[in-house]
Amino acid sequence: MGVHPLLPSRLVASGESLSDVLDRTGSPNDALPFLFKVLSIGKTLSIQVHPPAQVAEMLHAKHPDIYPVADANAKPEMIVAITKCEALIGFRPLREVAGIIAHIVPFAELLGGEVTGAIFKFCAAGKLPRRNAGDDSDQQAEALVLRQALETLSLRRDKEAVAEASKKVQALVNVDLQLKVPGVAAEAINLARRIGCEHAEDDLGVFLALLMNFVELAPGEAVFIPAGVMHAYVSGDLVECMSSSANVIRAGLTSKYRDLDNLFLSLSFDSHPPRFITPRSEPTYRLSKGSAPVSVHYDAPGNLFSVQVIRLPSTGDSIQMGPELRPSILLCTRGEGRIALSLVASKEQGEALGFGTVHCIGSRTSATITNGGDESLICYRAYQRMGCNSLAEEGGGVSDPMFCLMTLWSGTSKLRFYDNIMVPSRCHNVS
Numbered sequence: 064m065g066v067h068p069l070l071p072s073r074l075v076a077s078g079e080s081l082s083d084v085l086d087r088t089g090s091p092n093d094a095l096p097f098l099f100k101v102l103s104i105g106k107t108l109s110i111q112v113h114p115p116a117q118v119a120e121m122l123h124a125k126h127p128d129i130y131p132v133a134d135a136n137a138k139p140e141m142i143v144a145i146t147k148c149e150a151l152i153g154f155r156p157l158r159e160v161a162g163i164i165a166h167i168v169p170f171a172e173l174l175g176g177e178v179t180g181a182i183f184k185f186c187a188a189g190k191l192p193r194r195n196a197g198d199d200s201d202q203q204a205e206a207l208v209l210r211q212a213l214e215t216l217s218l219r220r221d222k223e224a225v226a227e228a229s230k231k232v233q234a235l236v237n238v239d240l241q242l243k244v245p246g247v248a249a250e251a252i253n254l255a256r257r258i259g260c261e262h263a264e265d266d267l268g269v270f271l272a273l274l275m276n277f278v279e280l281a282p283g284e285a286v287f288i289p290a291g292v293m294h295a296y297v298s299g300d301l302v303e304c305m306s307s308s309a310n311v312i313r314a315g316l317t318s319k320y321r322d323l324d325n326l327f328l329s330l331s332f333d334s335h336p337p338r339f340i341t342p343r344s345e346p347t348y349r350l351s352k353g354s355a356p357v358s359v360h361y362d363a364p365g366n367l368f369s370v371q372v373i374r375l376p377s378t379g380d381s382i383q384m385g386p387e388l389r390p391s392i393l394l395c396t397r398g399e400g401r402i403a404l405s406l407v408a409s410k411e412q413g414e415a416l417g418f419g420t421v422h423c424i425g426s427r428t429s430a431t432i433t434n435g436g437d438e439s440l441i442c443y444r445a446y447q448r449m450g451c452n453s454l455a456e457e458g459g460g461v462s463d464p465m466f467c468l469m470t471l472w473s474g475t476s477k478l479r480f481y482d483n484i485m486v487p488s489r490c491h492n493v494s
């Protein structure tokens with residue numbers, strides 16, 4: 064959902080692209096600087112990294128067949144878990160990698176003696192007293208060894224050798240189920256088994272995954288992934304918000320082109336724990352009966368974009384959203400209700416909200432959503448947080464031409480799921 068030229072959202076009624084509507088109504092070019100997606104992950108998605116603009120341009124110029132676009136944005140992204148989710152994000156600390164290669168011999172063999180030696184040497188040195196606080200030489204040394212490991216793996220172009228190592232890992236699972244394997248290694252064995260079953264035997268991605276942080280998110284937890292950090296989503300249903308860009312280099316777990324040669328141009332080798340985003344709650348919107356917040360916001364660093372999660376438990380519950388300086392996109396994932404411009408007197412007016420409906424709320428527009436069903440109404444809204452207080456000084460934007468509500472998707476009984484909503488719409492200039 065968004066206005067990326069490769070696949071812009073469309074209005075339900077007219078089929079007009081959302082980007083054309085925003086242009087026509089005088090919104091700035093960057094009015095929607097993000098894409099909003101829902102992923103329902105059946106099998107582990109590709110291991111990938113999002114390159115910066117200059118690398119994307121170079122790749123597009125050299126290989127336009129593989130890289131059909133070069134966006135000017137890097138592509139940091141944030142995910143919010145709808146269900147329990149699993150992901151691979153960034154590199155593991157080397158001490159974890161050491162524990163894994165000690166128990167997964169085929170992986171150690173693939174890495175070779177020089178790399179495994181460097182990993183164990185680094186970990187042994189790590190037991191010495193720490194150097195000065197703030198000294199990042201350890202981190203740099205760790206990044207160098209990780210780079211060496213990835214370079215060695217990426218040079219393993221012998222598909223038969225990779226397939227053979229994969230088979231050995233699968234066999235290892237059955238043997239080691241009876242053995243006492245330490246936590247990280249046991250988790251890695253199970254992960255390799257699962258991923259190995261989902262993808263081609265000669266896909267190096269299974270082994271790349273063993274170098275990466277394995278992250279579990281409970282429903283409602285969110286993680287921010289900066290550009291340059293290797294990642295893959297393993298399982299679960301989630302919403303994803305990212306800068307409006309299609310710059311991507313795939314490294315593994317895909318039948319699409321795996322560009323191991325160019326992977327290194329954009330990759331961060333720092334091993335950091337994944338960056339969880341603490342939600343910001345809105346105390347003004349608490350229920351009278353309970354204490355659970357009705358609305359929470361997840362802000363990406365630098366206010367690149369935010370995701371608001373709204374939960375209205377009972378019939379008649381309602382909440383007002385916005386106004387924001389820029390348009391926002393609202394997705395309903397559960398329940399039934401209505402969305403109306405806040406100035407509309409009757410809640411009966413406005414548009415129907417239901418499982419899978421998507422609306423674009425115009426800039427400077429505040430909208431009210433109301434639960435009209437028997438169960439909780441749950442919506443996710445993507446927007447950019449940028450100085451909304453100035454709206455009051457500007458008169459609240461009541462006469463703004465973008466004071467409107469657009470239906471981008473009219474609902475479906477099959478919310479499981481779509482990752483690209485190529486959609487339709489009506490634009491109501493309600494006043």
Ligand SMILES: [Zn+2]
Binds near residue numbers: 111113140294
């Ligand atoms: Zn990504």
